[in-house]
Amino acid sequence: MRTLFVHERFGALGGAEANILLTAGELRRRGHTVGILHGPATGRCEAQWSEVFSRAFPLRKKQAYESVQAALWEFEPDLLYVHKMSELDVMESLLGSGIPVIRMVHDHDLYCMRSYKYNFFTRKICRRAASAYCLFGCAAFLARNREGRFPFKWVSYLAKRKEIRLNHKCTRLIVATQYMREELARNGFDADRVEVLPPVPRPSETSLRSNFSRNLLIFAGQIIRGKGVDVLLESLARVNVPFECIILGDGNHRSYCEQLSRELGLESRVHFKGFIPQNEIKEYYREATAVVLSSVWPEPFVCAMACPSWPSTPAASRNG
Numbered sequence: 001m002r003t004l005f006v007h008e009r010f011g012a013l014g015g016a017e018a019n020i021l022l023t024a025g026e027l028r029r030r031g032h033t034v035g036i037l038h039g040p041a042t043g044r045c046e047a048q049w050s051e052v053f054s055r056a057f058p059l060r061k062k063q064a065y066e067s068v069q070a071a072l073w074e075f076e077p078d079l080l081y082v083h084k085m086s087e088l089d090v091m092e093s094l095l096g097s098g099i100p101v102i103r104m105v106h107d108h109d110l111y112c113m114r115s116y117k118y119n120f121f122t123r124k125i126c127r128r129a130a131s132a133y134c135l136f137g138c139a140a141f142l143a144r145n146r147e148g149r150f151p152f153k154w155v156s157y158l159a160k161r162k163e164i165r166l167n168h169k170c171t172r173l174i175v176a177t178q179y180m181r182e183e184l185a186r187n188g189f190d191a192d193r194v195e196v197l198p199p200v201p202r203p204s205e206t207s208l209r210s211n212f213s214r215n216l217l218i219f220a221g222q223i224i225r226g227k228g229v230d231v232l233l234e235s236l237a238r239v240n241v242p243f244e245c246i247i248l249g250d251g252n253h254r255s256y257c258e259q260l261s262r263e264l265g266l267e268s269r270v271h272f273k274g275f276i277p278q279n280e281i282k283e284y285y286r287e288a289t290a291v292v293l294s295s296v297w298p299e300p301f302v303c304a305m306a307c308p309s310w311p312s313t314p315a316a317s318r319n320g
Helices: 015-029 046-052 061-075 088-095 157-167 178-186 229-236 254-263 278-286
Strands: 002-007 033-038 055-058 079-082 101-104 142-144 152-154 172-175 194-196 216-220 244-248 270-274
Touching: 002 015, 002 061, 015 033, 015 046, 033 061, 055 061, 061 088, 079 088, 088 157, 172 178, 178 194, 216 229, 216 278, 229 244, 229 254, 244 278, 254 270
Parallel strands: 002 033, 002 079, 033 055, 079 101, 101 172, 172 194, 216 244, 244 270
Antiparallel strands: 142 152
8 A cells, every 4th residue: 555644844853753753664564655745854863764755745835735736646645644734725635635534633733723732821721622712711813933033923713723624524533542532522523533543562672671770760752831841840859869860852941941950959960861863762761760751731642652662651740
C-alpha cells in the first residue's frame, strides 16, 4: 500500500513528530511505501526523515492547492494519513481527492482556539465544546504572536468552525486515549469513526529499568507553558532528599523556567540539556530513577513515544 503522510513540519520536534517517524518506519519495514507532504523543515534529524520517506513533497505556502495536486499525481497514494494540518485549503484539497483520509488527532488544536484546553489565566481545564463561549468566556480570539512584530494575533472563530466541519469528513480519526475520543464526540464527531490506539509499544529491551543510585529524574518534552515545567521546578524546590533532574527539550517557556530554577536555588540540581534526538534519549533513561510528566493542560498524547522500547509510565502528573 502507498501511504502519503501529511504534516505541518518535516523533521523532529515533539511527540507528534516521534509518532509520525515511528509509524512510517514500521509501515516501511512491513513493505509499504510511505511518502510525506509537509510544511517547513525543523532543522532537526531531517536526514533520518529523508531515509524513512521514499518521497517528500514540500507545501508551497502560496500555492497550496498546486502542491497537494502535484503530490497526489506523482505519488499516487492509496491512503492519506493526516497529522497536524490546519491549512483549510490543504484539507479541502485532500478531502476532495476521493482518496480515503485518516486523521491522527495528536492534541487539542483541531477544536480549541487556544490549542491547550485550559484557561490561560486560571489554568483551569476547559470541558466545553468549541462555541461562542470561546470568544466571550475565554477571549480566545486573541493569541500570542511569536512570529510578527505585534505581540498578539487574531484567531478566527469562523475558520475554526470550518476546520471542524471539514474534518468531520475524514474516513477515520485516530486518537491516543479514550479522553480524546470523548473530546471529539463533544465537538460533533461520530464516535464510531474514532479509533483509540494508545502509543505504547510492546517492550523490546529489558535492560531499561529504574536506577535508584542517583535519584535521577528525567523530563522529556517541549518546554511550553502547558507542559508545567515551572510547576515541576516549584515542586522540586520542596524536596529535601538529594536528587538530580535533567530537562530534555526546548521551547518558548525555557528561558522563563531556567530563570525560575535559579531563583529557587535549583541550578546545581536541575540541568537543561536542550533538544535531544530521539535515538539519544534512551541513554538518559538508562540512568533514570523516574520519568516525570508535569503537564497542567489535559495531556492528550502520552509520552510513551519518547522511548519506544521502554515500558514508560509517567511517574508524576498533576492531572493524574
